[in-house]
Amino acid sequence: MNVAVLALDGVLPFELSIPGQVFGAANEVASLEHYRIQVCAPHRTVTTSSGHGSFHIQLQHGLEAVAQADTIIIPAHADFLDTPPAPVTLALRAAAQRGARLASICVGAFTLTATGLLDGQRATTHWQHAHELSRRHPQVEIDSNVLFIDNGAVLTSAGVAAGLDLCLHLVHQDLGADMAAATARATVMPLQRDGGQAQFIEHTWPATTGTSTLESTMRWMSANVHRALTLQDIAEHAALSVRSLNRHFRAQTGTTPQQWLLRHRIRHAQRLLETTDLSVEKIADSSGFGTAVTLRHHFARIIGTSPLAYRAAFRSQ
Known part of the structure; x- marks a missing residue:
């Protein structure tokens, strides 16, 4: 050939x-x-x-x-x-x-x-x-x-x-x-x-432009990934209705508040897998997934591999 x-x-x-x-x-x-x-x-x-x-x-x-x-x-x-x-x-x-x-x-x-x-x-x-x-x-x-x-x-x-x-x-x-x-x-x-x-992609902080910015709310969400945040919780922090929150969020980030939060939960889990010896169960809890089963499901769907396989590949020495 x-x-x-x-x-x-x-x-x-x-x-x-x-x-x-x-x-x-x-x-x-x-x-x-x-x-x-x-x-x-x-x-x-x-x-x-x-x-x-x-x-x-x-x-x-x-x-x-x-x-x-x-x-x-x-x-x-x-x-x-x-x-x-x-x-x-x-x-x-x-x-x-x-x-x-x-x-x-x-x-x-x-x-x-x-x-x-x-x-x-x-x-x-x-x-x-x-x-x-x-x-x-x-x-x-x-x-x-x-x-x-x-x-x-x-x-x-x-x-x-x-x-x-x-x-x-x-x-x-x-x-x-x-x-x-x-x-x-x-x-x-x-x-x-x-x-x-997907496991190699670096997710940068989304651009926020215009007079009505959600940057402070997004930073609050990022700092509270361990909490079971609801859409209503996020809307109240942004001082917006749920409908307005969804509209502004999509305009500024190209996605929904729930999907943006999910990505940050995954990224938080990735950092813990890379830098700590915490169990998958503890990482799931501190990343807001609640259970290891839920973390494994979303990790495989978004990253394309399991948390343990990711740790084996990217664990800092």
Whole structure:
């Protein structure tokens, strides 16, 4: 199987090397060349991102490698917000038309989405840039919580290391579960990580603008996540009716008071899991969930993994 890794100027060095690492490891494990990996660029030269250790690369292959590939991988590059070069977009569309499989790593999704091949489908990218991708391409359903999305012929993955998950997934598709597991062991990573991208998202304090701000009420809610706050309690603190509270809250935060409070309860639980040895039961109580069962339910639904699995991954040493 021919794999073309498309390097555009400003490509991130680590992400450029991910496909070669995973597919190359699969070849080594099998002692067979299942994958023929070719790194290519429109002009056969590329300079990597200056912010990630800039160096100049001379490549053996141009876009003809895309025309011959069974699978095309598009890593992130620094100028991902710019319109992709027309020859690149045309080459990717032509590859899709002849049945090639296309996959992006991190913000490589911007290049892939610009082809129109994801219109009407789901896609993901690094959570920090998911909103911008959705704004630019409203015809694509952007899911920032998952590690990768497989639409069959077109796949996208989340930030950086999710490219490893995606490439292992492709090995699983191509060569089966045993070979994927052996490749994962060779690259010293799990075959499938618990949870999704949601566990890595940093939730910033919501912007509050205008003459009627709910900032003081939101700070009060954040300081009282351990309490069983009702909608009426919140409305009374804000000196508003419940109806007005809901209207102002959605205008200023884009969500409801209950959902905003739930997210802060989850974030409080995450901090305790990261920094303390408290039991899940005690964390549930101090985060306002009441019971461990309730905490586990909401944690799995929002973060995509269990509290104990999250602690194992993020516990401060």
